[in-house]
Amino acid sequence: MSTPHPHPWRGVLVATALPLGDDLSVDYDKYAEHCAWLVGNGCDGVVPNGSLGEYQVLTPEERAKVVETAVAAVGGARVMPGVAAYGSAEARRWAEQARDAGCAAVMLLPPNAYRADERSVLAHYAEVAQAGVPVVAYNNPIDTKVDLVPELLAKLHGEGYVQAVKEFSGDVRRAYQLAELAPDLDLLIGADDVLLELAMAGAKGWVAGYPNALPAATAELYRAATGGDLDTAKQLYGQLHPLLRWDSRVEFVQAIKLSMDIVGRHGGACRPPRVPLLPEQEAAVRAATEKAVAAGLA
Numbered sequence: 001m002s003t004p005h006p007h008p009w010r011g012v013l014v015a016t017a018l019p020l021g022d023d024l025s026v027d028y029d030k031y032a033e034h035c036a037w038l039v040g041n042g043c044d045g046v047v048p049n050g051s052l053g054e055y056q057v058l059t060p061e062e063r064a065k066v067v068e069t070a071v072a073a074v075g076g077a078r079v080m081p082g083v084a085a086y087g088s089a090e091a092r093r094w095a096e097q098a099r100d101a102g103c104a105a106v107m108l109l110p111p112n113a114y115r116a117d118e119r120s121v122l123a124h125y126a127e128v129a130q131a132g133v134p135v136v137a138y139n140n141p142i143d144t145k146v147d148l149v150p151e152l153l154a155k156l157h158g159e160g161y162v163q164a165v166k167e168f169s170g171d172v173r174r175a176y177q178l179a180e181l182a183p184d185l186d187l188l189i190g191a192d193d194v195l196l197e198l199a200m201a202g203a204k205g206w207v208a209g210y211p212n213a214l215p216a217a218t219a220e221l222y223r224a225a226t227g228g229d230l231d232t233a234k235q236l237y238g239q240l241h242p243l244l245r246w247d248s249r250v251e252f253v254q255a256i257k258l259s260m261d262i263v264g265r266h267g268g269a270c271r272p273p274r275v276p277l278l279p280e281q282e283a284a285v286r287a288a289t290e291k292a293v294a295a296g297l298a
Contacts, residue, residue, distance in 0.1 A: 005077055008104035009136045009164045009188060010205040011044030012219050013080055015052040017212045017257055018066065019266045026062050030266050032073040034212075037265075042219030043211050045078035046070050047107060049094075051143070052209055052253055055082055057271040063094070067101050076102030080136065084109040088127040095131035105134040107166060107207070112144035118152055125161035135161060136188065138207075140168040142248075150174050154181035166190040166207040167198065170248065175201035192218075192247035196237045199225035209247035210240070213259035213267075213289065217297035239295055242288040251277055258282060259289040263298045 016038070019030035035046045048070045049055035049063055058066065070079045083094035083106045095106045108128055110121045129135055137156060141147035148156070148165065156162045167174060168190035175187055175198055189198040189206040199206075203226065211218040221240060224233035237244075246255035254277045257267030269276075277285065292298060 004104055007163075007186065007204070008045070008077055008134070009080055009107075009186065012042070012206050012208055012211060012222050013045045013047050013188075014038050014043050014208050014211045014215070015047040015050035015082075016070070017253065017260060017267065018048075018053045018058075020268050020271065022269075024269060024271050026058070026066065027266070028065060028069045031066065032069050034265070035070050035073040038211060038215050039074045039078060041215035043208075043215050044205075045080060046074060047080050047082060047207055049082040049084075050107065050207070051082075051140075052212070052256065053082070054253065054271055054274070055084070057273075064097055064101075067098055067103065071101050071103065077104045079103045080105045080107055082107045082109075082138070083128065084112070084138070086111070086113040088124045091124070092128045092131050095128050095133055095135070099131055099133040103133065105136055105163070106131075107136045107138050108162075109138045109140065109144055110146040110148060112146055115145045118155075121146065121148070121152060122155065122159070122161075125156050126159065129161045134163045136207075137162040137165040138168070139165055139190065142168065142170075150177040150181050153178060153185060157182045157185040164188055164205070168248075170194055172197040172201060175203070189222075192244035193241060195221065195244065196225050196233055199233070200230075209252060209256055210243055210259070212256050213263050213265065214240070214243070214292060214297055217292070236297075239297060240292060243285075243292060246285060246288075251281060255281070255285045258285050262286060262289045263293060 019027040085091040139148035164186035186204040221236040260267030
């Protein structure tokens, strides 16, 4: 048996978009190919069943098969599924499913059916940690209304419930607070459009959106930014930022899938209640993507 990586959440982990057929059924063959393509183009792993993967509108059978498909395509050491659920018992069951499928880590939102207090958050992570697979917290106060502030993340890490955090608040100042309060908690870039700022603040990984369409260029950007090659990083960041900022917008799934279509991948439609982009949104994403392609970034 190979030794598991001590930090499987580090590097560029792509929150994978999910290819759907014309009837909106999951195309598992295309998904497997997509995971392999991402890893073959410089990404370190994949995050199935994140919000970009539309997990909220999958059946339990589909959600489980997505994880198994990713593991079969790239190996469990490279797969960190999202295990978010309204109930702690259900989230724990998803963590156990990921563990049993061979995944090396999982990503977990706080309770988000309501504005959970600190005690509920701690209890939720304590329950899922019982599955025995390393947990990466996902802080997305914009969408969940529960903010994993640095003090709370330090408590979660101190109790051994979480090993890292995908930080999506957009507040780059928190990186420095986290480094003081919980120096061994790995900070992961959670929003594409603060990549350079969080990389410079010591991020150890990136749970990424736009590599779905432009894996090689975005992986190069990440490696330059975290490796201290700021000249390369700043140039690429400036070129890619018109796309990266869509990762922090409500329509991020549609935008990234459209970019995938434009570069010749299978993006395709989303399941309702997501609706297609407005014409002006589509035009903006199309123009930014075509500009990136023309610059040789695809």
